[in-house]
Amino acid sequence: MELAILGADDWPIARDVRLRALKDSPSAYIADYEDEVTVGEDGWRERFTRMQWAVARADTRIIGLASSVRVAARPAYERHIESVWVDPRYRRNGVLRAVLGQLAAVEPDVTEWRVWVLDTNTIARHVYERLGFYATGERQLLADGSGRREIRLRFGGSAIAT
Numbered sequence: 001m002e003l004a005i006l007g008a009d010d011w012p013i014a015r016d017v018r019l020r021a022l023k024d025s026p027s028a029y030i031a032d033y034e035d036e037v038t039v040g041e042d043g044w045r046e047r048f049t050r051m052q053w054a055v056a057r058a059d060t061r062i063i064g065l066a067s068s069v070r071v072a073a074r075p076a077y078e079r080h081i082e083s084v085w086v087d088p089r090y091r092r093n094g095v096l097r098a099v100l101g102q103l104a105a106v107e108p109d110v111t112e113w114r115v116w117v118l119d120t121n122t123i124a125r126h127v128y129e130r131l132g133f134y135a136t137g138e139r140q141l142l143a144d145g146s147g148r149r150e151i152r153l154r155f156g157g158s159a160i161a162t
Contacts, residue, residue: 001063001095003102008051011044014053014083017065020086028121030142030150040134053081054102056095063087064095068103068110078112084124097131116140116150128153 006014015036022033056064064087069080081103086095104110115133117124135160138152 001098002057003098004049004055004057005053005102005106008045008048010053011041013055013062014047014055014065015039015044017055017062017085018083021065021083025085028118028124030118030144032041052103052106053083054099054106056099058090061087063090064099066096066099066103068107074088075112076130077110078114079107079110081113081115084115096127100131109154113155115153117153119149125153131155
């Protein structure tokens with residue numbers, strides 16, 4: 001497995017993998033394929049101005065993706081993890097751990113990592129808990145009017161995926 005941080009000119013890679021993720025696991029995400037497929041180059045380049053994107057490859061195929069987001073209202077030592085996906089054929093093989101470790105390696109001053117998970121996505125919650133994340137007690141309703149909720153998980157420490 002090879003790990004890489006994507007640069008702004010790699011936006012088509014992030015877009016393509018994100019769309020694969022939304023087709024593979026639509027109920028795991030707030031966004032849906034129909035909305036994301038309409039985001040053009042400008043929208044993707046804008047995402048790269050505020051997010052780090054890490055991928056894992058097996059040969060030439062992308063098998064994992066995650067992004068790290070600096071939220072303006074939050075402390076500089078904190079990042080949110082978003083757009084997480086691992087190809088179903090590679091799950092339970094350390095891909096997510098490696099991708100998160102890659103993000104932590106390029107942001108060594110970050111000591112707190114957070115992620116919002118749909119409260120119905122028990123699989124994702126258990127995966128994050130196995131990596132050392134724990135529930136903060138924070139919950140929020142999604143703004144889409146669906147009545148769905150998210151719970152926030154936190155990992156403290158710079159060695160997110162050791």
